[in-house]
Amino acid sequence: MKSVDDLITLIQDELGLPITEADANVGFDQVPGWDSVHLLWLLTALERESGRRLSLAAILEAPSLQAVFDLTVAP
Template sequence: MEPQVKTIDDFVALVGDELGLVIDREDVGRHLDEVAGWDSVLLLGLLTALERETGRRVPFADVLEATSLERIYALAVGA
């Protein structure tokens, strides 16, 4: 299966579609505490969606240390 999350724009769309959290590219670089509506419950949903859409396991321990959505994206796509 071809990964569906290849770009940061794909990631932003995934966050909106899967989590119902409306973000833009600026929000991706913000500290998670600054992203309106973000909470730890959303993190679990995001990890599940990323693993399904990328076909890769995302290192959970590293994600827990991530301070931004941008870092979570990088971990998911191996950047």
């Protein structure tokens, strides 16, 4: 995953949610169709895509999709 656009595409393709890059920096409560189950799905998908384990606690504390992306690509 090289950009937040890749994350948006993953969510669009796998969940069918009508989100755009503009939704990356808003709170999860403002992302169209988003619920807490989607965040758990996203964690699993990101671990699969990145090939590494991610911190559930950090993902749960992330305020936006951009923050989730940043956690995913952090060294």
